[in-house]
Amino acid sequence: MAIKRIISATYFLLFLHLLLPFASCISPKQVYLVELCGDHTSGDKTLHEVGNIHHSYLLSVKETEEEARASLLYSYKHSINGFAALLTPNEANQLSEMEGVIFVHKNQPRIYSLHTTRSWKFVGLDGPLNPWEEDSNTDGELLTRAQYGKDIIVGMIDSGVWPDSKSFSDEGMEPVPTKWKGECQNGTAFDSSRCNRKIIGARYYLHGYESVFGPLNEKEDYKSARDKDGHGTHTASIVAGRAVGNVSAIGGFAKGTALGGAPLARLAIYKACWPIKGHSKDEGNICTNIDMLKAIDDAIADGVDVLSISIGFSAPISYEEDVIARGAFHAVRNNIVVVCSAGNSGPSPQSLSNPAPWIITVGASTVDRSFRAPIKLSNGTVIQGRSITPLHIGNNFYPLVLARDVEHPGLPSNNSGYCLDNTLEPNKVRGKIVVCLRGQGKRLKKGLEVLRAGGVGLILGNNKLDWNDVPSDPHFIPATGVSYDNALKLIDYVHSTPNPMAQILPGKTVLKTKPAPSMASFSSRGPNIIDPNILKPDITAPGVDILAAWTAEDGPTRMTFYDQRVVNYNIFSGTSMSCPHVAAAAVLLKAIHPTWTTAAIRSALMTTAMPTDNTGHPLTDETGNPATPFAMGSGHFNPTKAANPGLVYDASYMDYLLYTCRLGVTKHFNTTYYCPKSFPEPFELNYPSIQIHGLNYSRTVKRTVTNVGRSGSIYKFSAVSPKEFSITATPNILKFNHVGQKINFIITVTANLGQTQSNHGPDKYYFGWYAWSHQHLHAKGQIVGESWRDRKQIGHRLLEWCQ
Ligand SMILES: *[C@@H]1O[C@H](CO)[C@@H](O)[C@H](O)[C@H]1NC(C)=O
Ligand SMILES: *[C@@H]1O[C@H](CO)[C@@H](O)[C@H](O)[C@H]1NC(C)=O
Ligand SMILES: *[C@@H]1O[C@H](CO)[C@@H](O)[C@H](O)[C@H]1NC(C)=O
Ligand SMILES: *[C@@H]1O[C@H](CO)[C@@H](O)[C@H](O)[C@H]1NC(C)=O
Numbered sequence: 116m117a118i119k120r121i122i123s124a125t126y127f128l129l130f131l132h133l134l135l136p137f138a139s140c141i142s143p144k145q146v147y148l149v150e151l152c153g154d155h156t157s158g159d160k161t162l163h164e165v166g167n168i169h170h171s172y173l174l175s176v177k178e179t180e181e182e183a184r185a186s187l188l189y190s191y192k193h194s195i196n197g198f199a200a201l202l203t204p205n206e207a208n209q210l211s212e213m214e215g216v217i218f219v220h221k222n223q224p225r226i227y228s229l230h231t232t233r234s235w236k237f238v239g240l241d242g243p244l245n246p247w248e249e250d251s252n253t254d255g256e257l258l259t260r261a262q263y264g265k266d267i268i269v270g271m272i273d274s275g276v277w278p279d280s281k282s283f284s285d286e287g288m289e290p291v292p293t294k295w296k297g298e299c300q301n302g303t304a305f306d307s308s309r310c311n312r313k314i315i316g317a318r319y320y321l322h323g324y325e326s327v328f329g330p331l332n333e334k335e336d337y338k339s340a341r342d343k344d345g346h347g348t349h350t351a352s353i354v355a356g357r358a359v360g361n362v363s364a365i366g367g368f369a370k371g372t373a374l375g376g377a378p379l380a381r382l383a384i385y386k387a388c389w390p391i392k393g394h395s396k397d398e399g400n401i402c403t404n405i406d407m408l409k410a411i412d413d414a415i416a417d418g419v420d421v422l423s424i425s426i427g428f429s430a431p432i433s434y435e436e437d438v439i440a441r442g443a444f445h446a447v448r449n450n451i452v453v454v455c456s457a458g459n460s461g462p463s464p465q466s467l468s469n470p471a472p473w474i475i476t477v478g479a480s481t482v483d484r485s486f487r488a489p490i491k492l493s494n495g496t497v498i499q500g501r502s503i504t505p506l507h508i509g510n511n512f513y514p515l516v517l518a519r520d521v522e523h524p525g526l527p528s529n530n531s532g533y534c535l536d537n538t539l540e541p542n543k544v545r546g547k548i549v550v551c552l553r554g555q556g557k558r559l560k561k562g563l564e565v566l567r568a569g570g571v572g573l574i575l576g577n578n579k580l581d582w583n584d585v586p587s588d589p590h591f592i593p594a595t596g597v598s599y600d601n602a603l604k605l606i607d608y609v610h611s612t613p614n615p616m617a618q619i620l621p622g623k624t625v626l627k628t629k630p631a632p633s634m635a636s637f638s639s640r641g642p643n644i645i646d647p648n649i650l651k652p653d654i655t656a657p658g659v660d661i662l663a664a665w666t667a668e669d670g671p672t673r674m675t676f677y678d679q680r681v682v683n684y685n686i687f688s689g690t691s692m693s694c695p696h697v698a699a700a701a702v703l704l705k706a707i708h709p710t711w712t713t714a715a716i717r718s719a720l721m722t723t724a725m726p727t728d729n730t731g732h733p734l735t736d737e738t739g740n741p742a743t744p745f746a747m748g749s750g751h752f753n754p755t756k757a758a759n760p761g762l763v764y765d766a767s768y769m770d771y772l773l774y775t776c777r778l779g780v781t782k783h784f785n786t787t788y789y790c791p792k793s794f795p796e797p798f799e800l801n802y803p804s805i806q807i808h809g810l811n812y813s814r815t816v817k818r819t820v821t822n823v824g825r826s827g828s829i830y831k832f833s834a835v836s837p838k839e840f841s842i843t844a845t846p847n848i849l850k851f852n853h854v855g856q857k858i859n860f861i862i863t864v865t866a867n868l869g870q871t872q873s874n875h876g877p878d879k880y881y882f883g884w885y886a887w888s889h890q891h892l893h894a895k896g897q898i899v900g901e902s903w904r905d906r907k908q909i910g911h912r913l914l915e916w917c918q
């Protein structure tokens with residue numbers, strides 16, 4: 116299967132928005148990240164003492180004591196050994212010459228954004244939030260075995276939390292685990308007494324943000340861990356929200372129970388994401404490098420067990436710049452599981468972020484629930500549509516028009532048909548239903564444009580890119596959305612009839628829909644261009660139309676100007692929502708298996724994931740074709756099965772360190788470690804999936820499995836290979852005498868003779884599966900072979916920076 120290297124420019128729009136304001140606020144002083152020799156993590160110096168050392172470095176380049184103090188933004192101790200400071204280029208130069216200083220990086224105002232789509236939604240549900248409650252027998256057992264995650268602490272790096280939500284009640288919870296060392300930082304509308312046995316810690320990080328944008332506008336956000344945005348509240352309640360029954364959205368549209376995946380787990384809130392100044396809220400949030408790194412640094416010191424980070428870029432970035440990967444590396448050294456969103460820049464290939472192998476990278480897919488609002492044409496045909504708009508058009512048929520036939524003349528053709536602001540002609544729209552195209556402009560604003568021009572209804576037709584992935588939006592006008600194929604049908608109908616008429620039927624929640632799950636079109640895709648030897652994303656989880664807690668400060672659509680509604684629970688989509696689902700699963704696994712490494716937890720989740728949907732067929736993507744591992748990783752997570760994976764692919768901190776040696780990036784992860792003269796190839800990292808880059812004829816890959824099941828178990832190998840290759844294992848039967856035993860095996864992938872060369876070539880990818888099966892246990896892995904591609908030259912150096 117060939118995947119072209121396309122990165123569509125439209126996906127960077129958000130990014131461009133964000134970069135524009137910087138041009139005007141570059142000051143002579145900039146933020147630099149200064150990294151020092153040595154390592155304070157194991158020593159007995161307090162953070163304060165480490166801060167004094169950093170201060171003394173600054174004193175040597177600053178005029179006065181006060182200036183030095185004021186310029187020190189953060190001291191880091193548990194992640195990097197270094198600090199963030201405001202410096203002039205000259206001061207930065209001087210520092211870089213000093214003994215003991217390894218790097219002085221100008222902190223590019225690289226801005227991370229929260230990984231939600233812009234489809235802010237509202238509506239309650241008829242069913243529970245918890246996606247694994249569907250088959251409640253086993254899952255109830257899982258929750259009981261994990262004691263609902265009661266002693267596990269989850270760090271949320273996000274936009275804060277709305278502590279008043281019922282989802283964060285600590286009723287009946289046991290005292291805070293004694294290992295907790297964090298704090299509840301005082302701030303606006305969140306004083307230190309706000310923490311309880313559920314939200315056990317709360318901190319916020321503003322220095323990086325304020326050094327780029329100036330002081331926080333306190334009308335736009337709270338100067339505290341309190342969440343004005345809603346995103347952080349939503350993600351935190353997905354991981355660890357208490358069960359709150361009879362939750363209903365605006366107008367009592369639907370009712371249900373909201374419940375997090377690990378309802379007794381503890382939450383530690385690290386607010387590092389803030390509103391973009393001068394931009395409307397629905398354009399998103401930003402989180403700067405130095406703020407996020409400090410949040411991770413603190414989370415490590417505070418003693419969190421799992422970190423859930425729904426933040427990233429719209430494209431991959433190098434390890435040098437990737438503070439999430441760098442911070443996560445240290446978190447993993449401290450045995451903290453780090454779960455991150457893959458991003459919402461799909462379906463373009465190579466759009467994935469957070470690809471480091473020590474992170475669990477999560478894509479987003481649908482659940483088996485749909486909000487159906489069909490269209491009835493006057494010729495009797497019914498066309499399926501989706502909506503969560505609580506406004507109804509009534510029982511009449513209305514004239515149906517295409518936006519491009521009713522807009523002001525002279526619009527450039529590339530803007531035509533999208534119902535952008537002030538494009539429609541009221542005298543051609545009044546009293547009609549308008550078909551607008553999805554693509555340019557915001558979906559909810561298209562409805563407002565139809566409303567402005569006097570229209571009575573909106574039908575939003577998908578473009579080809581999003582195809583079958585139809586959003587369910589809470590429009591301000593009776594509305595529904597249709598797939599690409601159905602949009603073509605509507606166009607056909609309008610063209611084929613003298614008086615096209617239609618009716619939009621009221622929206623209904625439909626459960627147990629099939630097929631589900633399927634990949635969301637926005638979910639970012641591989642291949643991983645940072646390292647083509649590691650297959651990413653790892654897994655997919657529910658990320659479409661997820662109901663969870665909300666802030667009382669922000670309307671459900673976040674279009675503040677139009678939307679004054681207040682909701683306690685809201686529906687949101689994005690890999691931001693799927694990430695905390697997997698974080699919750701990691702909490703439960705950690706509770707059941709406290710001695711497992713972070714790699715074992717990832718392995719258990721990946722090897723038990725489902726590559727099929729609820730019809731038993733391969734999980735599909737937005738085109739209706741089977742999704743590849745570049746979209747879904749190993750498949751849809753299955754927490755219950757993950758509790759008993761049988762075998763795991765383990766990896767240690769040292770394995771990751773050796774992996775960085777081969778990539779030549781060790782200096783960004785551990786400045787005191789010297790790479791040995793020889794180290795394994797990156798594809799030899801003991802990962803639960805295999806990606807073979809530059810496969811030419813044949814390749815062998817070694818893996819090691821650890822028995823975490825029963826003693827005396829026997830596993831047999833099986834594989835599903837593409838026709839161009841064969842996949843074998845040596846040995847192909849594994850016999851384990853005891854629990855904890857490790858056995859090595861070798862996978863050989865060989866091109867089949869007789870396949871012509873034209874089947875191979877650069878940028879061709881072949882996908883296969885292998886499994887170790889033991890009665891009902893399967894430890895699946897998957898293989899991506901990539902043919903003939905020249906190996907990227909990855910230089911490595913043995914650097915000696917610190918004498
Ligand atoms: C906490 O913050 C509030 C508002 O910022 C302030 O009025 C109060 O004095 C602070 N309390 C403490 C203990 O610092
Ligand atoms: C659910 O909430 C509605 C109002 O939101 C209330 O009228 C109703 O009695 C509640 N039902 C239950 C079972 O608590
Ligand atoms: C539309 O086309 C015009 C003229 O070719 C170009 O300047 C403009 O940037 C295009 N707009 C978009 C949104 O592609
Ligand atoms: C109504 O129109 C649609 C679109 O042109 C067409 O596909 C469908 O077959 C028509 N239905 C009937 C009953 O003629």
Ligand SMILES: *[C@@H]1O[C@H](CO)[C@@H](O)[C@H](O)[C@H]1NC(C)=O
Pocket residue numbers: 154155156157448769772784785786787788
């Ligand atoms: C660097 O790696 C060495 C060797 O594994 C380890 O002992 C040390 O703690 C690491 N230091 C940091 C800061 O990660």
Ligand SMILES: *[C@@H]1O[C@H](CO)[C@@H](O)[C@H](O)[C@H]1NC(C)=O
Pocket residue numbers: 811812903
């Ligand atoms: C593939 O391997 C064959 C045999 O080892 C070698 O002759 C050929 O040059 C290789 N091709 C590439 C593209 O590396």
